[in-house]
Every structure is written in C-alpha cells, then in structure tokens.
Amino acid sequence: MLRLGRRTFGDDETLMMAIVNRTTDSFYDKGATWQEDAALERVRAVVDQGAEIVDIGGIKAAPGVEISADEEMRRVVDFVAKVRAEHPDLIISVDTWRASVGRAVCAAGADLLNDAWGGADPDLAEVAAEFDVGLVCTHVGPQQPRTRPHRVEYADVVADAIATTVGLAERAVSLGVDRDRILIDPAHDFGKNTWHSLEVTRRLDEMVATGWPVLVSLSNKDFVGESLDLPVGERLMGTLGATAICTWHGARVFRVHEVTETRQVVDMVSTIRGVRRPSRAVRGLA
Template identity: 65%
Template sequence: MSLRLGRRTFADTDLLVMAIVNRTPDSFYDRGATFADDTAMARVDAVVEQGADLVDIGGVKAAPGGEVSVAEEVDRVVGFVAAVRERHPDLVISVDTWRHEVAREVCAVGADVLNDAWGGVDPRLLDVAAEHGAAVVCTHTGGAAVRTRPFRTGYDGDVVQHVLDGVLDYARRAVAAGVHRESVLVDPAHDFGKNTHHTLEVTRRLDEMVQAGWPVLVSLSNKDFVGETLDRPVDERVVGTLATTAVSAWLGARVYRVHEVAETRQVLDMVATLRGERPPARTTRGLA
C-alpha cells in the first residue's frame, strides 16, 4: 500500500528516514544542541543533505522533566515549522506532540504528520489530523501516563499481541475520525511502557505487525533497550541501533525515526538491495 504523508506519496518498497530535530533544552541524546533556532535549522539543512525523507520536530522531551505548558510547546515548534516549510517546501514535516492544541497550530503552518508518541491520550488530535489532511503515527504505550518511565511493567499474556491490539485499535479510530487510510502509520513504541525484554520480543516479531497491513514506523535510535542489551551509555549506542535498524528493515518496517541520518540511509539502502528492491549504485566488479 502506498503511503501518503501530506503532499507526498511513497511506494510500499520505499524505506524512509525520519530525522529527529529536538526543540528542547534537555533531550536525552543531544542535550539541547538544537534548541536554538539557528542550530535547529542547520540540523534540518544537514539531514536533508544526508538523505532524510522527513523531519520530526518535537518541543517536549519524552522523559520526565520540567513541566512544559501548551503555550511553551507552541512557542518552541510552531514558528520553526513555518520556517522549515518556507525553506524546504517539498520536505515532509512531522511534529512530535500528543496535544490537539499544538497539532492544530502546526498543521496550520504546514506540518504533514502528527507523531503522537503517547498513544492517543488526547482523542481530539485525530479530529485535527482529519481536518487538515495530516498523517498520524499511532503508537503503543501500554496505557503509560505521559512523560513517565515504565516501572515494573508487565502484560497479561503475549506482549506482541497486546501491542498489536493497541496500535490497530488506534489506527481504526484514526480512520473512523476521517484520517485517510493511507496516511496512518503504526509504531510499537520501543521502550515506551515496556522493559527491555518486552522491546526485544516486539522487535524480533516485528513482521507480525507488518503483516497486519499498516505501514510500520520504528523509533530505535540510541534507546535504553540498546544500551541495556550491549551495556553501553547513550553516546555509544549507534552500532546497536544500526544493527536493530537492519533487522527491522528486513522484517518490513517502513519509516525510521533516527538521530544518525547518513548511517541509517546506508543501512536501509543495503537492506533494500539485499531484498531485491533497489539496484546497486554501481556494478563493475568482475565485469570489466
């Protein structure tokens, strides 16, 4: 099934890189490196050059921290989204928010995708998406409260089935609200409402989510499940992230929310070629 993200449509064999642009002073990975307008725009310019298909702009970090009001989140992202739209008119712009008030403001200035990382806690966000023709990312958080870490998390029965039930219910609600079927993505939400054992099980069985018939987005970049698996701090998780990216691509995920764009683009191109969906860039060995 083709994937429609705002003004652009992608084939079902396209593997898309979504570059993270944090408009926060306290993000877990870049620690506020793109909080200022100029550094944030420089980041956008750089990731476009590196091959990003879309950017994901967020004004509130996912982890616990200082309270960020609706007004503050609007101030952090809306003007910047408008500036990115003007500078890169064909770039797909996603905004990481769970609030319908913020969603309405960013859609009005050109956002194409609403990345709801908190699993539909504000049902009015779907109405905004439908009104503006925006795509929606439907995540699974296991009912976790916004901006909380999992604590002694457990699931009755199969965690993968629980994830499937959650994201598919959200996806159907999105369509019922008026979001176009080809503009709905599902995300198992690695680490959100899950311990490392849960996240690893969901990853190794990602093909079951793919087979459900909705395009799958994964947000793997430098997360705790990688750090705990390899016993590596945040700034030493790139190799583990890229290994998980390759496995996820082989299993059929279509969109990858990442910090390292150039490296991810190479991994995805390599997997696409191994799957027979992309020709090699050149083939001279043994032919000349």
C-alpha cells in the first residue's frame, strides 16, 4: 500500500508525477513555467491529462547560479499554497533537498518531499515525520547537490543504490515517517554515467524486490540522449522505451514531462503483465 496526501493506492497501481519547474533555466523546458500564470496552467493541463502528482521544483539539478534557501522558498512556497487551494485532492510534491524549504512547503500544503539529492540535508526526513508527509529517498552516490558526476565508479551500482535508498528509507521510518509514505528512487543520471543508468534500468526488478515502492525519473535524461545520440528535444521515444522496461520490472511512480504518452505506455505494459485489465475487451466476444 502507498499513501500520499489524502489518497491510498494499491500495490499494482501506477502514478504519473508531472514535472513543474519554477526555474528560468531548466534543461528541458528552458523556463517555460517560470512565470506563475504559466506554471498554474501547466498544473491544470497535467491534472486534465490524469497526473496524480505534481512535482514542483525551484532549482535546476545541474550546476548554475547559486540559489539561496530564501530564493528557493520565494519560488515555491506561495505557489504550493495556490495549487493546494485550486486542487484540494491533488498530491503535491516538492523537489528540494533543504529541510528549511521542506518545512515551509509542508506548512503551505505539500504532501511529498522529493529529496532528489539523497539525504544531503539529513533533517529533511525529520520534516517529513513532523508533517506526516511522504518522502522520496534517492541514490546519488558521492555527488553533492547540483554537481555532475565525474569518473564515478561502483563495484555494483545496483547494490549501492539498494543499500543507500533502503538505508535512507529505514532511517526515515526510525524518525517517524510513515512506512507507507516512502518511495525509493535509483535516480538515473544522478551520480551515474550512462552505463550506470542503463544498468539500474535493466535490473530495476532488484530494487522493486526490496518491497519499497520505486519511483523513476527517466524523462529526457542524458542516458537516453547518449544511448540514441539525440538532443533533449528528441528523446521522447527513447524515454518511453526505458519507461516500458521500468514498468515491466514493477516501478510504481513515473516522474515525467509528457503525461499522456507515458500513461499509455505504462498502462499497456501493465496490461500485458496482467496487473491491469484492458479498458475494454470485446473483440471476438460479440
């Protein structure tokens, strides 16, 4: 069982987490939702497309201009409050590694803290416990926030990802976070080269076997671009290919830019797996 916000999901249910960037310099949308009106329209659009979660971020992951905690809060806190007022049942996630930001967004109505930098601020898990919200525990290897991997090596990247994320999850439980509100994320590209990201995709079933629900963030990532030699704007098909593999292996939550296309792929694979019924099945029966 997975409990996020006011909602409870069964073990075979999959969720779309739509990305909403409150930044001027996102690698994918290049600031398309920097302005509040545009960001609110993005939320409305993805809700109409069926996204169960929106993931709001105020800082791009890549290196760039230093963004203080105060500036990050200016970008996301009031926006979270407005999204909550307009969409009472929507699961609101905030992509932050800072406990101070986490506390502010939870007070504004966030349901989930997406700790994309894997415990860089250990107090973030305490915030999740304090507000009884969800927590995403990620694997970033040796990386510090907003740094790129350079010649990073693992004896076994999947084993490292499992040990790290499960350790973070168990620590969160010990601090009071509800076990049913925790997800683990191998964090494709974070602290990884393309070979590592391909390996965790190929062996994602090993992470799923831990029993913790697995979130994957594959959308338009560099490992897709390098695999196919394609720029950011041309990676949708490759992303959907990786999505199909992760769905087959049992991933539960998909952090995405393209909600409709991802949902169709996930539903089709889930139906083939036998964990989802066809929407209709009348061929040969009439």
